Amino acid sequence: MKLTVVAGARPNFMKVAPILWEVARRPHVRATLVHTGQHYDEKMSKLFFDQLKIPKPDIDLEVGSASHAVQTAEVMKRFEPVVVEGKPDAVLVVGDVNSTIACAMTAVKLGVPVAHVEAGLRSFDRTMPEEINRLLTDAISEWLFVSEPSGVENLRNEGAYPGRVHFVGNVMIDTLVACRDQFEAAVDLRTFGVESNGYAVLTLHRPANVDDPAVFRGLLRAVEGVQRELPVVFPVHPRTRKALAAHPAALPNLKLVDPLGYLEFMKLVSHARLVLTDSGGIQEETTYLGVPCLTLRENTERPSTIDQGTNVLVGMDPDKIVAAARKAAKAGRGGHQVPDKWDGHASRRILDVLAGP
Numbered sequence: 001m002k003l004t005v006v007a008g009a010r011p012n013f014m015k016v017a018p019i020l021w022e023v024a025r026r027p028h029v030r031a032t033l034v035h036t037g038q039h040y041d042e043k044m045s046k047l048f049f050d051q052l053k054i055p056k057p058d059i060d061l062e063v064g065s066a067s068h069a070v071q072t073a074e075v076m077k078r079f080e081p082v083v084v085e086g087k088p089d090a091v092l093v094v095g096d097v098n099s100t101i102a103c104a105m106t107a108v109k110l111g112v113p114v115a116h117v118e119a120g121l122r123s124f125d126r127t128m129p130e131e132i133n134r135l136l137t138d139a140i141s142e143w144l145f146v147s148e149p150s151g152v153e154n155l156r157n158e159g160a161y162p163g164r165v166h167f168v169g170n171v172m173i174d175t176l177v178a179c180r181d182q183f184e185a186a187v188d189l190r191t192f193g194v195e196s197n198g199y200a201v202l203t204l205h206r207p208a209n210v211d212d213p214a215v216f217r218g219l220l221r222a223v224e225g226v227q228r229e230l231p232v233v234f235p236v237h238p239r240t241r242k243a244l245a246a247h248p249a250a251l252p253n254l255k256l257v258d259p260l261g262y263l264e265f266m267k268l269v270s271h272a273r274l275v276l277t278d279s280g281g282i283q284e285e286t287t288y289l290g291v292p293c294l295t296l297r298e299n300t301e302r303p304s305t306i307d308q309g310t311n312v313l314v315g316m317d318p319d320k321i322v323a324a325a326r327k328a329a330k331a332g333r334g335g336h337q338v339p340d341k342w343d344g345h346a347s348r349r350i351l352d353v354l355a356g357p
């Protein structure tokens with residue numbers, strides 16, 4: 001079987017890694033890796049390839065940053081000849097970024113079936129660009145690989161043909177399981193000036209939180225409250241770096257760092273007393289690790305992290321965030337479950353469906 005595997009942005013890299021490791025174990029499957037170039041900085045891209053032993057991309061489309069329409073269109077334009085020339089049996093896309101929908105749409109229009117990994121997740125918030133990408137990608141994909149039961153239910157409610165839906169588990173957890181020993185050894189926490197279980201980790205990058213000055217100021221006010229009680233380590237996404245420049249804040253116990261590699265970041269998260277985030281994937285990683293997570297959003301497309309895991313949806317109100325952080329830091333770890341099939345074998349199940357056991 002000839003697969004074309006697509007990766008474009010940082011959260012894609014830890015999802016394609018275990019799929020490519022699994023392909024390498026199967027002599028009858030060949031994969032061509034296409035990097036769209038949606039993320040391109042060394043710390044947002046190459047570092048992940050090196051740490052996760054992802055092979056060098058066969059093709060780099062080098063699209064870079066642009067508005068949604070321009071970026072999506074540019075990926076489609078550059079991906080089309082790759083599919084025409086490569087003639088893959090299937091194109092595999094992961095997650096919900098612009099590269100995901102752009103490559104899925106290009107492939108199906110050329111008659112090449114698409115496999116979507118992380119299908120069925122829904123925030124039911126259509127102001128989120130990722131929600132549009134999820135809905136559209138699922139609507140045109142032949143194989144819908146689902147990470148949690150809500151995904152199966154959402155796809156059923158949308159009328160997806162049941163034979164297309166496969167509940168396989170979570171590929172990001174495959175990577176976490178495989179890298180656990182490595183990330184433990186990756187970095188000394190003293191590099192960040194903190195001690196195990198004695199700090200919070202913060203990540204922020206959603207346009208709804210970062211690009212709206214009033215919301216961003218409110219979140220900084222919340223961070224000010226949290227860092228009075230607990231040091232806060234904040235690896236800053238490029239989008240957020242720009243917003244911070246416009247809202248300089250003097251928070252002595254806030255430790256700003258550049259975007260981290262996968263191993264350093266997972267070490268930091270795994271030893272944290274608490275994580276505050278607006279990311280999707282981090283809600284899942286904290287659930288697996290049993291680290292309390294406060295999600296600074298009004299909704300989540302990953303409800304199993306709340307029902308079974310350690311995640312609490314706190315929204316963007318500064319007072320509520322500070323109160324929730326205090327409560328979570330006091331309560332500590334324990335009392336969570338790891339969702340079904342988050343066991344390190346999701347990629348094997350995916351390849352079994354696509355290429356046979």
Ligand code: UD1
Nearest residue numbers: 009010011038039040041044065096097098129130238239
């Ligand atoms: C994208 C994804 C989002 C994902 C996030 C993870 C979409 C619609 N959004 O959002 O779902 O959660 O990635 O990071 O696909 N930039 C750099 N270096 C880079 C990449 C970006 O400096 O390597 C800067 C650019 O100025 C760019 C901005 O960051 O304009 C935002 O990047 P972009 O890819 O447009 O969106 P993200 O916010 O990263």
